[in-house]
Amino acid sequence: MSSLSPAPSIDYKALVQDDRIHASLYTDPRIFDDEMERIFRRGWVFVGHDSEIPGAGDFVTRRIGTEPVIMVRGTDGAVAVFVNRCMHRGTMVCPADRGHARTFTCPYHGWTYDVSGALLGVPYPGGYTAFDKSTHGLARAPRVSSYRGFVFASLSPTGIPLSEHLGSATKLFDRSCDLSPAGAVELTAGWVKHHCAANWKALPENDSDGYHLGFVHRALFSTVRTQYQRVVGEEKAIKAVVRDWGNGHMEIDWSPGYQGPFEWLGGASGSAVTEFVAALERRDGTDLARRRILEGPAHALIFPNLFLGETNIAIVEPLGVEECVHWHTPMFLKGVPEFNSRLLRMAEAGMGPASFLMPEDLTVAARNQLGLHARTVAWLELGRGLNRERVDAEGRTVSHVTDETTNRALWRHYRTVMTEA
């Protein structure tokens, strides 16, 4: 008698080393499946923002990893995340990107659910002897939690709370949200979805890579002046830093290189700006308000799929081991509608398939993915900057903006998540 033996499990400790990682992490479909389970099902994943569903019955559909979900505001005002799958035969119940609903009806056999997920009715109930509707409501993400309107869900009933997952990285959300005099951002402009022919991890790594700018984006930097000009000069003159916030969260902090307010916005003046600054000063006092408009919003990756991309918010959506989607929307500052059309135009300039930045990133990412199929050379370097990292007073590792501190932050946490019991 022979029996099927389980496939040998993958040795993530061998593949993810302190100063190098193995190419199969980007190309092996078994690893992708492990990630969907360990990172996207068990962990906390960004789903959407409060401002996308302001009223009861408002919903958006998203995916947690590869699992389709509906994020909906219930009649009690609370946000719930349901698995977008009929409890009967598995059909996706809601095909729309977004909308408003009182009920979700499965098109296959008419099973109907309300926005609290409860099963309201089953056509022709005579086919069951004692059908218990209460045990056939839509499956829900067992844990949903939010910070400053950013809604996260976990498909696992157990695990650390969101507050522990985010840790001190809540300060990165604060940095962006507190730029609004009303203390909130609004994601109401809709999303652009940019298809990427690379493994999903290429996106958080690239979004936090301060080394590539002057090369990948040479066309833009040689054509127009941008807020990134100061990071493409001589190595020792660059003041921006990268920072590891723990739990896979990491950032590029441009602000040490800024010399005046609003450089992150490409400059700002006029009466709307004066009123905006005055509103911040009333709330925060002069010193803090001035620091906010000098430093600007966060440029940070929240593990695994949220990018606080300065004046944009982006989502990383894995599709398969070699494809993913980068979603983005402008981050509107509540209380300053005068800024919104400008933030829209900035989003279109920088992000998306027809913009002036991301097409280069995703072309290089696709070429990176092709190169990673080589196995004559199977390792990617991860050691840049190990010679000059320092630990700041709050225990965060900081280094020169071109260093791979951010990559190491991601991969160290990845190794923990992929190997823990």
Place this chain on the structure above:
Amino acid sequence: MLSDTEYRAVVEFVYREARLADEARYAEWLALWTDDGVYWMPATTDPGADPDKHISHIYDNRGRLETRIKLLQTGYRYSQEPASLMRRLVSNIEAAPADNGELVVESNFALAELAIQAKREMHWWVGRTTHRLRRVGGELKMCRKKVVLVNAAEPLPNLAFLI
């Protein structure tokens, strides 16, 4: 209703614009625009989309249009280096005069793109274009071009060429 002569001029303009875009003849394509041109590609197929409220794939004024062209001319716009090989078919052309003497031209297009920068894939782009044309010194110029892809709201690969 346009005269046959006017309609023919419109068709020739639309075909020429398509060919210049297909062949990456950037400077000649840019010369088809008026100084107040607006090049708009919504990120939704919703006809009520408002470019001041909703994100677009492209919403270029003249200045940004010139930047778009300059990037392509640097030789470092890697998403178009080398330029995609493209041919588009333009059809169903309907033209009508607007109140101010400009012409509103609607048409459908189907564009085959060989994206040769990385994976060498054929991409298939289909949509509807609305041109707004104006006579400037006896020549037709574009003062507005709106392109609505049938899949405007879906994940799209790079679109750094002229569509």
